[in-house]
Amino acid sequence: MVLTSATVDYPIVIEDDLIREELIIDVPLVMEPVQWRECCIYKVPKKLRQVNKEAYTPKLISIGPFHHGEKDLRGENGLRDEENENVRRDMEMLKVRYFKDFCYRTGKCQKEIARIIEENEVKIRHCYAEISKLNSEDFVKMVLLDSTFIIELFLKNDAKKEHEEDYILSKPWLKEGVEQDLMLLENQLPFFILKELYDQISYSEKNNEISFLDLACRYFSVSKLKIQDGKEVKHFTDLVRYSYCPSIQYTKGRAITNLYSATKLYGAGVMFRNDEESQSRLLDIQFKKLPFLKIFPCFDISWFLNCLPCLKCFPCFERMQTLLKVPTLIIDGGTEICFRNLMALEQCHYPSESYICNYVVLLDCLIDTSEDVDLLVKEEIIANALGSNEAVANMVNKLSHEIVENNSCYDDLTQDLYTHYNQGCNHNMASLRSIYFADVWRGTATIVGLIVFGFTFWNTIRPYVIK
Structure with a gap:
C-alpha cells in the first residue's frame, strides 16, 4: 500500500442569492493498493x-x-x-x-x-x-x-x-x-x-x-x-493447476447456463465414454458426433452396440454413436481441498483462463443427484473413493458456490449437447434403446421377436402374393 501525506485542496463554491461560501475539502493522495508484477500468492477471498x-x-x-x-x-x-x-x-x-x-x-x-x-x-x-x-x-x-x-x-x-x-x-x-x-x-x-x-x-x-x-x-x-x-x-498451487489445464485449444465463450444433467443427456442418446488416451488431461472433454447423425439421428447404432458390446472394438461402429468423451476423475478425501485452492487461484490470478472453474461448473451441471453419479461411475468417468454416490453429488454441487464465471471454454460443447437434447428424434431413439435394447438378453429377445413377427407376417400374406 503506497500512502502519501500530501493533500489537494478542492474549492467548492456554493452560490446563492444571499450566500456565497467557499468550502475547502482536504483529500489525501491515497493510491490504490499496489499490484506488483510478481504478485501471485493471495489470501483467499x-x-x-x-x-x-x-x-x-x-x-x-x-x-x-x-x-x-x-x-x-x-x-x-x-x-x-x-x-x-x-x-x-x-x-x-x-x-x-x-x-x-x-x-x-x-x-x-x-x-x-x-x-x-x-x-x-x-x-x-x-x-x-x-x-x-x-x-x-x-x-x-x-x-x-x-x-x-x-x-x-x-x-x-x-x-x-x-x-x-x-x-x-x-x-x-x-x-x-x-x-x-x-x-x-x-x-x-x-x-x-x-x-x-x-x-x-x-x-x-x-x-x-x-x-x-x-x-x-x-x-x-x-x-x-x-x-x-x-x-x-x-508456486506449487500453480504447478498443480498446470497439470490439469487442457491440451485442446478451446474457444472461450459464454458462461454455462443451459446444460442438462448426465441422466437426462443419457436419456437423449448421449453415450458417456472414458477417454483412455494416455496424453489426455482431466479437462480434455470432447463431444463426438458425425455430421450426418445430426441430420439422420436414426442411424445412431448405440442400441445395437448395447446388444453386441463386442462390436465396440471396431472404430467404425464406435463412431456411429453420439459420444461425450471425458477423462476419469478420481474423487477422494483430498479432491475438494485441491479443487477449491485451484479455483481460488484462478479467481484471483487467472480470471480470463479459469479452466478449473469452467470444469467444476460443467461437472456441477452434469451432476444433480446421486443417480447422475451412478451413471458416471458405471461409465468409469468417476472413480469414487469418497464413499457413497450421494456424498460425491453433494461435494460437487457445493464446489462452485461463490465462483464467478464470466466465460467458459466449454461453451461450444454445451451448446452442441443442448441442441442434441432438444431434438425429439434423439429421445425416441434413446427410448428404443432403453426399452428394447437395454442389455444383451433384452436386445436378443427383441431381435428374435422381430424375426418371428416377420415370418408370421410373411406366412400370412404369402398366399395372396404367390399364386
Whole structure:
C-alpha cells in the first residue's frame, strides 16, 4: 500500500442569492493498493473462505508469511487443540533439523544460504498480495527455514530408500497431510526462490542431474510434459493447476447456463465414454458426433452396440454413436481441498483462463443427484473413493458456490449437447434403446421377436402374393 501525506485542496463554491461560501475539502493522495508484477500468492477471498474455511487452512505445517506463527492450525484426524499445538511445534522443530541436514548436504553455512534470500527479499515480498508485518530479519529467517525444508523434503522423497526412517516419509498419514498443505494457495513460497536456492548451491553430481522442477513434479506426482512451453511456474498451487489445464485449444465463450444433467443427456442418446488416451488431461472433454447423425439421428447404432458390446472394438461402429468423451476423475478425501485452492487461484490470478472453474461448473451441471453419479461411475468417468454416490453429488454441487464465471471454454460443447437434447428424434431413439435394447438378453429377445413377427407376417400374406 503506497500512502502519501500530501493533500489537494478542492474549492467548492456554493452560490446563492444571499450566500456565497467557499468550502475547502482536504483529500489525501491515497493510491490504490499496489499490484506488483510478481504478485501471485493471495489470501483467499472472504466469500470463498466462508463456504469452507478448512479447505484453505494448513493442517500440519505453515509455509510463508500468511500463516506464520499461527497456533490454530487444523489438527489431523480430529486432534484436540493441545495435540494440534504439539504437532505444530514438532513441525517447526523439524524445519530446523531439515535446515541442518541441508547445510550438511551442501557444505554451506547459514550466512551463505541466507545471502541469496536477502538479495531477493524485495522480490519475494512483492509476490504476496498482502504486505507482511515481519521485519527484514524475521522474514529472511522464515523464508530460509521454509525453503530449505521444502528442498530437503523433496530430495529425501526422491531417494526414499535412503530415508525410510524419516519422520515424515515413514508415516503415510503425515506424508499425505504435508503434501496437501504444500499445495494450498495461502501456504506458498515463490517458486523462483526455491529454484534459485537449489541451483546456486553446489550439490553432488548425482543431484545435479535433476532440476528442481523435476523434483517438484515427482513429489506432487505431476508429469513435467504437462507444463506448457513458455509457462512460468509461480508456486506449487500453480504447478498443480498446470497439470490439469487442457491440451485442446478451446474457444472461450459464454458462461454455462443451459446444460442438462448426465441422466437426462443419457436419456437423449448421449453415450458417456472414458477417454483412455494416455496424453489426455482431466479437462480434455470432447463431444463426438458425425455430421450426418445430426441430420439422420436414426442411424445412431448405440442400441445395437448395447446388444453386441463386442462390436465396440471396431472404430467404425464406435463412431456411429453420439459420444461425450471425458477423462476419469478420481474423487477422494483430498479432491475438494485441491479443487477449491485451484479455483481460488484462478479467481484471483487467472480470471480470463479459469479452466478449473469452467470444469467444476460443467461437472456441477452434469451432476444433480446421486443417480447422475451412478451413471458416471458405471461409465468409469468417476472413480469414487469418497464413499457413497450421494456424498460425491453433494461435494460437487457445493464446489462452485461463490465462483464467478464470466466465460467458459466449454461453451461450444454445451451448446452442441443442448441442441442434441432438444431434438425429439434423439429421445425416441434413446427410448428404443432403453426399452428394447437395454442389455444383451433384452436386445436378443427383441431381435428374435422381430424375426418371428416377420415370418408370421410373411406366412400370412404369402398366399395372396404367390399364386
